[in-house]
Amino acid sequence: MHLLGPTRGIATWLLFCGLVCSIDLDVSDEQSLKDAASTSTFAMMKYYYGNETGQIPGAFPDKWWEGSALFLALLEYWHFTGDTTYNEELSIGLQWQSGDDGDYMPSNYSSYLGNDDQMFWGLAAMTAAEYGFPDRSSGFSWLSLAQGVFNTQIKRWDTSSCGGGLRWQIWPYQNGYGMKNSISNGGLFQLSARLARYTGSSIYLEWANKIWDWSVSSPLLSNTTWNVADSTNVDNECATQGNAQWTYNYGTYLMGAAYMYNYVSKRALVPLPLLRNALKLTVYRLQTNGTTQSQWLTAVNGLLNATFNNFFLTGGIIEDYYCEPAANCNDNEILFKGLTSSWLALTAVLVPTSYDSIIAKLQTSGQAAAASCTGHDNGTCGVRWYKSTYDGWMGMEEEISATNIFTANLVTFNKTGPVTSTTGGNSTSNPTAGEDDTDSDSSKTTTITTGDKAGAGILTAAFVAGWIALMAFMVLGG
Numbered sequence: 001m002h003l004l005g006p007t008r009g010i011a012t013w014l015l016f017c018g019l020v021c022s023i024d025l026d027v028s029d030e031q032s033l034k035d036a037a038s039t040s041t042f043a044m045m046k047y048y049y050g051n052e053t054g055q056i057p058g059a060f061p062d063k064w065w066e067g068s069a070l071f072l073a074l075l076e077y078w079h080f081t082g083d084t085t086y087n088e089e090l091s092i093g094l095q096w097q098s099g100d101d102g103d104y105m106p107s108n109y110s111s112y113l114g115n116d117d118q119m120f121w122g123l124a125a126m127t128a129a130e131y132g133f134p135d136r137s138s139g140f141s142w143l144s145l146a147q148g149v150f151n152t153q154i155k156r157w158d159t160s161s162c163g164g165g166l167r168w169q170i171w172p173y174q175n176g177y178g179m180k181n182s183i184s185n186g187g188l189f190q191l192s193a194r195l196a197r198y199t200g201s202s203i204y205l206e207w208a209n210k211i212w213d214w215s216v217s218s219p220l221l222s223n224t225t226w227n228v229a230d231s232t233n234v235d236n237e238c239a240t241q242g243n244a245q246w247t248y249n250y251g252t253y254l255m256g257a258a259y260m261y262n263y264v265s266k267r268a269l270v271p272l273p274l275l276r277n278a279l280k281l282t283v284y285r286l287q288t289n290g291t292t293q294s295q296w297l298t299a300v301n302g303l304l305n306a307t308f309n310n311f312f313l314t315g316g317i318i319e320d321y322y323c324e325p326a327a328n329c330n331d332n333e334i335l336f337k338g339l340t341s342s343w344l345a346l347t348a349v350l351v352p353t354s355y356d357s358i359i360a361k362l363q364t365s366g367q368a369a370a371a372s373c374t375g376h377d378n379g380t381c382g383v384r385w386y387k388s389t390y391d392g393w394m395g396m397e398e399e400i401s402a403t404n405i406f407t408a409n410l411v412t413f414n415k416t417g418p419v420t421s422t423t424g425g426n427s428t429s430n431p432t433a434g435e436d437d438t439d440s441d442s443s444k445t446t447t448i449t450t451g452d453k454a455g456a457g458i459l460t461a462a463f464v465a466g467w468i469a470l471m472a473f474m475v476l477g478g
Contacts, residue, residue, distance in 0.1 A: 016420035023379050025370035025406075027363040030413040034081045036370055037406040039379045041086070042076050044399035050096075051089045054121045056108075058093030064109045065117035066397070067097060068124040069335050073403045075124065080410035081132045087133075090117055094124060095139045102140040103434030105146030109302035114176070115153060118186035122149030126194050130418030130426035143198065143427035148434030150195060153188050154207060162238035164214040167233065180238060181231040182220045185211055193259035198420045200267075208260060212299075221253060221440065226302040228253060246333070247311050247320050251340035254303040254347060262350040262417075298353050307344075308361065311337070314386035317364045318405075324384050331397045334383055338401025341365065345408035349417040359412055366409040369402050375430060 010422040023039055026032040050057040058067045064395040074090045074298060077083065104121035105113070125145035127133075135141045140148070158167055158180075165180040166188060189211040196204035215221040219232045219241035228249045229241035313319050318337045322331035341362060348358040365385060372382035381402040382391035419425040 006007050013125040023356065023370045023373040023381075025367060026364050027196045027409050029408065033366075033406055033410050033413075034083075036366075036373075037081055037373055037403055037410070038083065039079055040373065040381060040399050040402040040406060041073070043379065043381070044073065044403060045086060047088075047396035048089070050093050055377050057089070057096035057324070059097065059108075064097075064113070064333060065120050066331065066335070066400075067093065068120040069339065069400055070396070071124045072127060072339070072342065073400045075127050075131055075133060076407040077403060078133070080290075080407045080414050091133070091136055094128060094142070095136050096115070097121065098125075098140050098145050098148075099437070101148065101434055101437035101439050102145055102430075103152045104145065105434075105437055106206075108346070111171070113173065115156065115166050115184040116168065116187055118149055118170075119153065119184060119191060122146050122153075122191050123187065123194075125149070126191060126195075126198075129425060130194070130198060130420075132424060132426070135427050140433070143429035144430035144433040146191060146195060147430055150188070150191055150204070150207075151432070151434040152437060153191075158234075161234040162218060162232070164210075164220060165238070167234070177240075178234050179231045180218070180220070181247075182215075182228055183230075183252060184247040185215055185220060186228075186249060186256065190217065190252050190256035190259070190463060191262070193256040194418075197259050197263040198418075198425060200421065201431070203431075205263075208256065210374075212256070212260075215253070221283075223299065224301065226306040228303070228306070244322055245310055246322060247318065247340040248305070248336040249441070250303055250307045250310070251336075251343040254307060255343040257296050258343075258347040258350040258354075259301060261293065261300055264296060265293050265462075281314065286289070297351070300347065300354060304347070304354055304357070307340070307405050308357070311340075312365070316361060316364045317368045317386040318361070319384070319386050324386075327384075327391075329383060331395065332395035334393075334395070335401060338404030341401075341408040342421065345411040346418065348411060349415055359409075362405065362408050362411075366405045369405045373402060400464075 005274060020415075023036045024032075025036045049055045050059055050067075058071070060066050071090055071094050074086050078090070088100065093185045097106050098104055098121075099110070104118050104125075104164055108129070122145065125142045128142035129146060133142060152212075153166065156166055156170065157164060162180060166184045167177055168179040168181045168184055169177040171177065189208055191207035192211060195201070196208055216223045218238050220229050221227075227243070228245075230244040230246060231242040232238040232240065311318055313321060318341065320329065320333055320336050323333050344358050344362060348355040348362075353403060368385040368388045369381065371388040372385050372390055373379045375382060375392070375394060380390065380394050381398045382389075383401075384391045384392045385405075421429070
């Protein structure tokens with residue numbers, strides 16, 4: 001839960017900081033935004049002990065996934081400000097928690113992780129690759145770590161219930177194993193879309209489409225109302241939904257759709273390597289600038305409008321209204337809108353038609369967030385930004401979200417989008433990363449059903465028929 005008093009290290013910071021650390025923000029001024037981000041980043045790092053003797057880099061024993069949120073904020077801080085102060089802690093921690101097989105299943109935590117926990121570390125590694133954060137000289141590359149998470153998670157795609165989807169938890173003995181939720185499935189969709197754009201590999205593109213299609217067929221995601229539910233349950237074959245509304249559920253599907261739109265709009269022809277070696281030619285799957293691109297733009301616009309309507313409420317300021325008005329947000333929930341703010345900033349770059357509307361919302365929320373950072377006369381940030389004053393909350397999560405919104409606003413001064421392997425990205429690829437980690441596969445006890453075999457046969461037949469039709473088109477009509 002949120003902290004109500006100083007913790008170890010904070011007392012010294014309070015004495016040092018004094019009035020000079022209060023945040024007076026001008027969202028139209030680049031240096032003002034950098035100063036605000038510097039203040040909140042300094043504050044959030046006061047809760048990080050992984051760089052101290054005897055501590056474990058990147059580890060938060062009771063909330064392991066939050067390390068990824070911290071490092072995501074540090075990556076964005078470095079990218080948008082150029083400040084390298086925390087890069088060594090970031091690099092070491094992001095590598096340390098990668099596990100023996102390079103898939104973010106470290107032995108100390110893997111027995112109780114959720115798919116969403118692992119996924120967020122994969123997104124942090126993917127962000128490092130896309131921002132050109134230098135790979136370490138030893139260990140795993142950032143790109144390979146993202147690939148490792150992808151490879152282990154698609155093995156857990158569960159067709160034994162609901163026609164597919166990832167369960168929330170990895171292991172059957174965990175509470176929540178019977179749920180399939182938006183952040184796990186939307187997170188894997190986002191990761192797949194980002195890997196597709198970065199590498200150009202068809203496997204990631206195919207999985208992104210597969211996850212999206214399943215999500216739309218389930219109660220989790222509506223492509224008519226653009227409602228994003230929190231979860232659904234396997235006990236009734238996903239017939240109902242837990243419709244709690246959280247910013248990051250919308251944000252993760254929005255981010256994935258934005259990557260898909262950007263990728264497809266820049267590539268009319270996507271290489272499909274199947275049969276290439278046998279036929280000594282390159283087969284292409286046609287991606288027109290009509291249907292597919294239009295599909296993803298429709299998804300971006302639908303999810304973006306729903307996000308604005310649902311969560312930018314009082315004064316047009318972002319708010320997780322399921323917990324903020326009642327002041328009962330837990331640590332996880334405090335982070336949601338910060339993550340969403342970062343994804344909105346990236347969406348603005350990836351989908352230029354969304355830029356103006358997103359920036360207006362980010363600026364209003366950023367100004368309000370800064371107004372909440374007046375606690376203890378040292379710039380301590382609160383949770384309920386819409387109050388535009390300090391609300392008495394204090395903790396690492398509050399500072400992470402503040403950093404997220406400040407760096408998100410810096411996108412107006414740095415529109416350099418995420419790179420790919422052909423536009424400056426140099427993180428080493430390993431398409432088989434994580435494949436040796438047999439302990440990470442919770443699906444190994446699931447038997448293959450007749451329906452699974454039939455489904456595989458249908459997919460194979462559909463591919464063969466489609467390939468023949470494509471060859472005919474290329475020979476006769478191309």
